[in-house]
Amino acid sequence: MQTSLTAEFLATPEGREADAILRACVHCGFCTATCPTYQLLGDELDGPRGRIYQLKLMLEGVPPTRTTQLHLDRCLTCRACETTCPSGVRYARLADLGRAELEQRVPRPAGERLTRWLLRTLVPYPGRLRPFIALGRLARPLLPTALRRKVPAKRPAGPWLAAARDRRMLVLEGCVQAVATPATNAAAARVLARLGVTLIRADSAGCCGAVSTHLAAPAEGLDFMRRNIDAWWPHIEAGAEAIVVSASGCGTMVKEYGEALRNDPAYAAKAGRVAGLARDIAEVVAQEDLGRLKARAEGRKVAFHSPCSLQHGQRIRGVVESILRGAGFQLTPVPDAHLCCGSAGTYSLLQPELSGELLANKVAALQSGGPEVIATANIGCQLHIESGAAVPVRHWIELLDEVCS
Template sequence: MQTNLAAQFLNTPDGDEAEAILRQCVHCGFCTATCPTYQLLGDELDGPRGRIYLIKQVLEGSPATVKTQSHLDRCLTCRNCETTCPSGVHYSRLLDIGRKVVDQQVPRPAGQRFARTLLKETLPREWLFTPAMKAGQMLRPLLPQALRDKVPHAHPAGTWPTAPQARRMLLLDGCVQPAMAPNINSATARVLAAVGVELEVAPGAGCCGAIRYHLNDQDGGLDDMRRNIDAWWPEVEAGVEALVITASGCGATVKEYGHLLRDDPVYAEKAERVSALARDVSEVVCEFEDALAARIRGKLAQPVAYHPPCTLQHAQKIRGKVEGLLRAIGVDVRLCADSHLCCGSAGTYSVLQPELSYQLRDRKVANLEATGAARIVSANIGCQTHLQSGTELPVGHWIELVDQLLAQAG
């Protein structure tokens, strides 16, 4: 695709990256076939190719409009288009650039500004979010349905193993997950302790930075990333094996720290090192598949449906590991029709674009229930909470299932 960037974007980091991405696109349209919002709306501008043209026009000097902003807002950033694209177009990075430029030109209405500010200032701060979530769980029966959908039932975390192990890894605790589903990280610690790995949580680490960054507070998101690097760095220098991440949305972001901080003279090399250490929990646990299979004898009585999050299968390009592990330990795990499509959660998307989000959720839930499974597992807290709001089947993280089976096996 030929480009002619406006003068203000020439020879700038964003302009150079956007131009390189635009030049990769051959406007073939393969991406459109796998775009969830295009499937719902049937509008070329609500598919990746159309959005790429909108961003190109703005970067070439055409004024952005409210319509431009709306089409970019409706993108889930599920990155299914990147999996489909034969040219390797890194659409999500172009979208981040485009959204930033458009928001600089098109002021948002007060209601949108308030909602976005509330999300980016509350969710990443555990000291604010955790008491708010606990209050919401106590008052859950009294909440309106839209809010109740965002507040999962309270579940205990269980015990955290304390015995020293031969191997040592860091764990990203996260920001919302400890309050919404505290058992996920403790279950991960128990599973890995059973195979000789000790997990540690670094004091001072918190939100991975994705929430602010994708709400167009890119400076705030980068500051979150720098804070995490500072918190993890003593352990990195001490030789920790890996940084284990149980929420695939966080994992997709941490694995891009090296790229996002590439121009920071203080943090560039450290960020690259942290990204190299980042591992989704499936990448770590699969190393111990044989040992776990030997411990967990017999099959789970009822089938399980697995929903692979977009941030795992499209962003991190991790496919088949979770299903393979679960099958190896005797679980009848099933993928639903259109398992490559987004469930509609997409970070804060379900709050900011509820109509589209719930349409996608209902489609996904119907397909998952059609598998005949007795429960649903996924690999991202956002997907789990979103899916649970649309089904009576229990929804959890797949690592919790492994932990349960280990406990049953003694």
């Protein structure tokens, strides 16, 4: 499409990037067919094409309004539109650039500002988050049913094993996952130890930066990225083979560090190296000799929910399913598997009604095949689906760990 962005914005790296993305869009509308919010609301402005048009107007100098903000807030950034787009439009990146710009132009009410500040101040910090989750667990019996189901149950991590061989990979412990489901990375360590790889933790690493980035605080997000790079770099120089990420949402972010920091002369090269080393746990496991795991699931029925960040963000499709089938699990059919569950980072907290509708649809689809357990690959999806499912919800690496001898 043709654009005429304001000269002031076009003079910035962000402006030139946004202009290139906008020009790639031909407004064909294929994206609307797979957009979860468009399917629910039927409003062109709540689909990718409509949101792109609204962002284009804003960046060309048309004053945005609270209505503009509302439609962009309703976007899940699930990236299903990117999978569908024949022109390769990088919608998610445009949305993040637009959110940051929109935040400066349209003031939010005090309540919204406070909520978003609290999320950015609490969620990315395990030390701050841990007491709140512990308190929620203590009060769980007294909470209303709907709220009680949102409090994650305590999950013992179990031992963190090391391999006999001298192969080492870094692991991102993250923020919410480190507190709510520490069993996930511990299970990943045990599986990889059986495959001859030791997972090592960098103590000063933390949140991948996605929470701040997607809540229109890009500078804050970049600071999280720099901190992780600094924490990982000595291990990378010492020969760590990869950076393993078991939360697919975080993996999507880490794989984009090089792009995010390409204009930072002090970090550009390191960020590119880190992005190149980032691997989803499924990518790592799939490359090893799985016969060494001696896995025997004996036909246990599993419904696999492929997170948007895995299938649309990282474009990893069918890999987890292949691993689970190879281990002996029976995968049940999941209708509309390309659609979002409604978690989407902080979306379930900021857009509870839309998120709730998407959750109900997703749980119905996942449970339609009568599984014993639901497996997924992202902490946000796991906790969100767990709040509405009638069967247990686990990270797939934990299921694999359980059936290995």
